[in-house]
Amino acid sequence: xxxxxxxxxxxxxxxxxxxxxxxxxxxxxxxxxxxxxxxxxxxxxxxxxxxxxxxxxxxxxxxxxxxxxxxxxxxxxxxxxxxxxxxxxxxxxxxxxxxxxxxxxxxxxxxxxxxxxxxxxxxxxxxxxxxxxxxxxxxxxxxxxxxxxxxxxxxxxxxxxxxxxxxxxxxxxxxxxxxxxxxxxxxxxxxxxxxxxxxxxxxxxxxxxxxxxxxxxxxxxxxxxxxxxxxxxxxxxxxxxxxxxxxxxxxxxxxxxxxxxxxxxxxxxxxxxxxxxxxxxxxxxxxxxxxxxxxxxxxxxxxxxxxxxxxxxxxxxxxxxxxxxxxxxxxxxxxxxxxxxxxxxxxxxxxxxxxxxxxxxxxxxxxxxxxxxxxxxxxxxxxxxxxxxxxxxxxxxxxxxxxxxxxxxxxxxxxxxxxxxxxxxxxxxxxxxxxxxxxxxxxxxxxxxxxxxxxxxxxxxxxxxxxxxxxxxxxxxxxxxxxxxxxxxxxxxxxxxxxxxxxx
Ligand code: FAD
Numbered sequence: 001x002x003x004x005x006x007x008x009x010x011x012x013x014x015x016x017x018x019x020x021x022x023x024x025x026x027x028x029x030x031x032x033x034x035x036x037x038x039x040x041x042x043x044x045x046x047x048x049x050x051x052x053x054x055x056x057x058x059x060x061x062x063x064x065x066x067x068x069x070x071x072x073x074x075x076x077x078x079x080x081x082x083x084x085x086x087x088x089x090x091x092x093x094x095x096x097x098x099x100x101x102x103x104x105x106x107x108x109x110x111x112x113x114x115x116x117x118x119x120x121x122x123x124x125x126x127x128x129x130x131x132x133x134x135x136x137x138x139x140x141x142x143x144x145x146x147x148x149x150x151x152x153x154x155x156x157x158x159x160x161x162x163x164x165x166x167x168x169x170x171x172x173x174x175x176x177x178x179x180x181x182x183x184x185x186x187x188x189x190x191x192x193x194x195x196x197x198x199x200x201x202x203x204x205x206x207x208x209x210x211x212x213x214x215x216x217x218x219x220x221x222x223x224x225x226x227x228x229x230x231x232x233x234x235x236x237x238x239x240x241x242x243x244x245x246x247x248x249x250x251x252x253x254x255x256x257x258x259x260x261x262x263x264x265x266x267x268x269x270x271x272x273x274x275x276x277x278x279x280x281x282x283x284x285x286x287x288x289x290x291x292x293x294x295x296x297x298x299x300x301x302x303x304x305x306x307x308x309x310x311x312x313x314x315x316x317x318x319x320x321x322x323x324x325x326x327x328x329x330x331x332x333x334x335x336x337x338x339x340x341x342x343x344x345x346x347x348x349x350x351x352x353x354x355x356x357x358x359x360x361x362x363x364x365x366x367x368x369x370x371x372x373x374x375x376x377x378x379x380x381x382x383x384x385x386x387x388x389x390x391x392x393x394x395x396x397x398x399x400x401x402x403x404x405x406x407x408x409x410x411x412x413x414x415x416x417x418x419x420x421x422x423x424x425x426x427x428x429x430x431x432x433x434x435x436x437x438x439x440x441x442x443x444x445x446x447x448x449x450x451x452x453x454x455x456x457x458x459x460x461x462x463x464x465x466x467x468x469x470x471x472x473x474x475x476x477x478x479x480x481x482x483x484x485x486x487x488x489x490x491x492x493x494x495x496x497x498x499x500x501x502x503x504x
Contacts, residue, residue, distance in 0.1 A: 003376050004028050004133075005175035008152065010142050010187050012039070014117060015326030015343035016180030017124040018064060022351045023178070024134045025069040031172070032128065033140040033154055035181070040122050053210065053256045054248045056235065056337035057081065057115040058445040064344035067352075070127055077120050082249045083111035088234035092285040102234060106439075107426035110446045111233070112337065114248045142181065143169065145190040147321045150174050176380060177322045178350075180343070183309050185328035194318045201311040204333060204403070207266050208258050208306055211299045213290050215253025228253050229290055235337075238284035244406075245284040257291070259300075260406075266305050273297050308333045310403060312396050315388035320381035323388075325350060330395035335405040336444060338398050345448070346395075350387050357383035397451035401444065424465060437461055 007023040009016045012034035024030045065074045086104040093099055105112060128134045137154075144153040151173050158167045179187025191197060216227040228249060230236055236247040236255070242262055247255035269276055277293035288296065311331045317323040326343030357379040408418070428437035440458040443449055449457075 005376055005380075006031070006173070007176050007178065008033065008172065008174040009178045009180060010152075011035075011179070011181035011185075011326075011328070012121070012125065012136065012138070013180060013182060013326070014121050014124075014340050015347060016178070017121055017128060018068065018344055019178045019180055019325060019347045019350075020128055020134060021068050021070060021073075021124055022347055024128065024131045026351070026355075027133065030128075030131075030134045031137065031174075032134065033137045033142060035141045035157075036138065038125070038136075038138045039118055040125060053117055054082075054114045054250050055117050055340055056084065056112045056248065057120075058112040058337065058341055060338070060345040060448060061341040062113075063448050064348040067348050073123065073127065077115070077123055078113065080119060080251055081113035081115045082232055082251060083113055084235045084249070085109065085111040085233050086235075088231055088236045090236060090238045090284070090286055098286045100230075102231075106442050106446060107430055108442075110442070112235070112445055114235075114250065116250065117340070140170075142186040142190075145177065145187065145322070147177070147191065147194045147318045150177075150321050152177060174321070175377065176320065179322065179324040179328045180326045181328050183311065183327045183331035185324060187322065188313065188324050188328050191318055191322055191324060194322075195315060197313055197315060199311070199313045201309055203307050203309055204406075205262050206260050206308055206333075206406070207263050208260050208308060208334075209266075209300060210303045211257040211259065211291060211296065213247055213255040213257050214295075217253070228255075230255070238287060240283045243283055245280075245287060260308075269300070270305075273300055276300055310399050312392070312399055314392040315385075316391060317384035317388045320377040320384060323350065323384050330392075330399055332399045332402040333406060334402070335408075336398065336402040338402060338444065342395060342398050342451075346391065349391060353387050353390075354380065354383045357386075394451040397455050398444070401440075401451065401455070421462075421465065425461060428461075 004027050007020075007028045007030050009020045009023070009030065009032045012020075012032050016032065016034070020030050020032045062074065062078070065077060068074075084105075086102050089101045089103060091099055091101070125136065128136060139157040140154040141157060142152060143155050145151070151171060153169055153171050155169055156167050177187060179185050179191070181187055188197075192199065213229060216229055230247065232249040232253075238245040243265065244260045245257060246260075247257040249255050269279060274297070276297050277288050280287045280296060309331050310333050313324075313329060316325075316329050325346040327339060329346065330342065332339050332342070358376070360374070360379060422439055425437055425439045428435060429439075429442075436457075438447075438457075440454060443454040443457065444451070447454075
C-alpha cells in the first residue's frame with residue numbers, strides 16, 4: 001500500500017490493535033472503531049472475561065510483534081510475561097496420595113509465556129494514541145457496511161449509561177476496512193452479502209468458567225510480597241476423561257484458572273452448587289487445598305458459563321475494500337493456546353502480502369498506459385485475493401488441531417504410547433538434528449511454519465516411526481531385545497514414567 005490510504009479497523013482487541021499499528025507504521029490514515037469503552041479506563045474489562053486474564057503467547061504472536069516496526073514494543077510486552085516451560089500434570093495415585101508431574105514442552109528448553117491479555121492490548125493502544133495518523137473511537141458499534149461504495153455505519157453508544165443507550169448513528173467512508181471484531185464479527189456478517197463466503201461454525205459440547213487461585217500474601221507495610229502457591233513456570237492441568245481444570249500464572253502471584261466441562265455437568269452442578277467442592281475433590285484432586293470451597297462456589301455462581309465456538313470461513317476478503325482477521329476469520333477452541341497467536345500472525349502475513357503488492361505499484365511507470373490497473377486499490381485487491389488464497393488452509397488446520405488437542409490435554413497426557421512417541425521424536429531431534437525432526441507441539445508453538453506444513457511433517461514423522469517399529473520388530477535383534485525387555489520390564493516402566501511429555 002504505497003500511497004497513504006484510509007484504513008478503518010473494526011475491533012480494538014489484541015488483533016485489531018496490532019493491525020492498526022501495522023497500518024499506521026506504513027503511513028496510512030488509520031481509524032479504529034471499538035464497540036466497548038476504552039480498556040485503559042478503570043473498571044473496563046474485556047468482552048466475555050470477568051477480569052483481565054492471562055493467555056499463553058508463543059512464537060507466532062511474538063514474531064508478529066517483532067515485525068510491527070515499533071522499537072521497544074516486544075521488549076516492553078515480554079518484560080511482564082512469565083515463561084511456562086511445560087505442563088504440570090496433577091492427579092491422585094491409586095493409593096490416594098497426590099502427585100505433580102512436570103512435562104517439558106520442548107527438549108531444547110523453549111517456553112511459552114503467560115501474558116496479561118489486557119496489558120498487551122493497552123500497550124498497543126498507548127502507542128496508537130501517540131501516533132498522529134491514528135484516531136481511536138470507543139463505544140462505536142459497527143451496524144452496517146457497503147463494501148462496494150466503501151461506506152460503513154456505527155452506532156455511537158452512551159458510555160455513561162449502564163443501559164447502553166443509542167445516542168446517534170454516524171456514517172464514514174474508507175479505502176480498506178479490516179474486520180478484527182471477534183467471533184461474532186459484524187464485518188464478516190456484512191461481508192457475506194458481497195462475496196460467496198463459505199461459512200461453518202460448531203459449538204462443542206463444552207462450557208468454560210473462570211476461577212482464581214490467589215497468591216499467598218505476606219504483607220509487610222514496606223514491601224507487600226506475593227508468593228505463587230504452585231509453580232509459576234508451568235501451565236497446570238488437572239486432566240479428567242471428560243473434564244479439565246487448568247491454571248495459568250499472573251505476575252501478581254495469582255493464577256487464572258479455567259474449568260472446561262460438558263454442558264450437562266454444568267447443569268447438574270448449577271442445580272446444587274453445594275456439590276461443587278466434592279466434585280472437584282473427585283475429579284481435580286488438590287484444587288480445594290488451593291482454592292477454598294466457598295471461593296469455588298462463589299466463582300461458579302458469579303462467573304459466566306460460556307460456550308466454545310470453532311469457525312471457519314473463506315474467502316476472507318471482498319475486492320480491495322474489506323478483509324477479516326483473527327477470531328473474526330477463524331475463532332477456535334482454546335486448547336492449543338493459538339487463537340490470539342494465529343490472529344496476530346494473520347496481521348503479519350496480511351501486511352507482508354500488501355507490502356509486496358504495494359512495491360509492484362511503486363515500480364510501475366506512472367506514465368505508462370497500464371497505470372489504471374496499478375492504482376493502490378487494484379494492487380490491494382490482488383493482495384487481498386492472495387491473502388484469501390493462502391491463509392484459510394493454515395487457519396483451518398490450526399482450528400482442527402485445537403479441537404484434537406482437547407482430547408490430548410484431558411486424556412492422552414498420561415498415556416505411555418503418547419509419551420513414547422514424544423520421547424522418540426525428541427531423541428531424533430537432539431541426536432539427528434539434520435533430519436529436522438520435532439514434535440508437533442514444538443512446530444506449532446516455537447516456529448512460524450504454516451500450520452498445514454506442521455500437520456504434513458508431523459504425519460510423515462508418525463509414518464516413519466511406524467515403519468521403523470515394524471522393521472525393528474521383524475529383525476532377530478528385536479527378539480533378543482524383547483526377551484531382555486521382558487526380563488527388565490520393571491526398570492523400563494520406571495524410565496517411561498520419568499520421560500518428559502509435552503503437548504499443551
Ligand atoms: P477479540 O479479542 O474477540 O476482540 C474483538 C474486539 O472487537 C472486541 O474488543 C469487541 O468488543 C470488538 N467488537 C465486536 N463487535 C464489534 C462491533 N460490531 N463493532 C465494533 N467493535 C466490535 N489464545 C491464545 O493465543 N492463547 C491462549 O492461551 C488462549 N486462551 C484462551 C482461553 C479462553 C478461555 C478463550 C475463550 C480464548 C483463548 N484464546 C487464547 C483465544 C483468544 O482469546 C482469541 O483468539 C483472541 O482474543 C482473538 O483476538 P481478536 O482481537 O481477534 O478478537
